[in-house]
Amino acid sequence: MMIHANKKHIDKIDIDDELIKIIDEKSKNVISLIQKNIEKYSSVAFANSLGAEDMVLIDLIQKNKLSVEAFSIDTGRLPPETYNLIQKVEDKYQFKIKLYFPDYQKIESYVNTNGINAFYNSVDLRKSCCAIRKVEPLNRALKDKKVWITGMRQEQSQTRFALKEEEFDEVHQSQKLNPLSTWSELEVWAYIKINDVPYNTLHDQFYPSIGCAPCTRAISAGEDIRAGRWWWEDPQNKECGLHVK
Incomplete structure (x- = not known):
């Protein structure tokens, strides 16, 4: 069952005993995986992009009092709904999401040289923008961190179908955990519904x-769930550089 991010569809999810059992088992696996790495490495960070998957992880981490630092990257071009969600999450769970920002001088140079929306003009310019607004702040956030957690899933796109639950990140020389790698979209939204987890209201608009406001759009029925990201590019290019091999 594909849930195309609309509250009417979410409300119609049939939460039966079998689905509850699956989510419970997978949730325990997530907790166990994270706890194992905390005990082994101690320094664990969660790169929270505030998507639906990340909200599941926030809920599991906070409810189980796991010693994980949650951070997010404010690119400077996030939609207002994302900022509203940050406040909502902090109010509900009573903790702070640490925010990292891009280097303003690099942004000024990029915009003044290429234009305010230059990322539409070529893949190289788009990736350069992502490198400044996302990758460099991520590198700072992960400095000295031995483990980092993401909310990525295998079925999200063709660039992630081989995603492992746990792998070594050569770029950052750290362990990388993808605890929801095998979760389906149905399971993610069922968890959110069962546990009354806050989520970005843009999901209700398909x-x-x-991601960033100018690089994200709503999708139509039948489209791939990543179709709304950098929709003017070939699907094989649809990564921002945060998760390179």
Whole structure:
């Protein structure tokens, strides 16, 4: 069952005993995986992009009092709904999401040289923008961190179908955990419904994947869940550089 990020569809999810059992088992696996790495490495960070998957992880981490630092990257071009969600999450769970920002001088140079929306003009310019607004702040956030957690899933796109639950990140020389790698979209939204987890209201407007405002759009029925990200590019290019091999 594909849930195309709309509250009407979410409300119609049939939460039966079998689904509850699956989610319970997978949730325990997530907790166990994270706890194992905390005990082994101690320094664990969660790169929270505030998508639906990340909200599941926030809920599991906070409810189980796991010693994980949650951070997010404010690119400077996030939609207002994302900022509203940050406040909502902090109020509900009573903790702070640490925010990292891009280097303003690099942004000034990029915009003044290429234009305010230059990322539409070529893949190289788009990736350069992502490198400044996302990758460099991530590198700072992960400095000295031995483990980092993401909310990525295998079925999100063709660039992630081989995603492992746990792998070594050569770029950052750290362990990388993808605890929800085998979760289905149905399971993610069922968890959110069962546990009354806050989520980005753009999901109710058919935005299954949310990034920077100018690089994200709503999708139509039948489209891939990542179709709304950098929709003017070939699907094989649809990564921002945060998760390179």
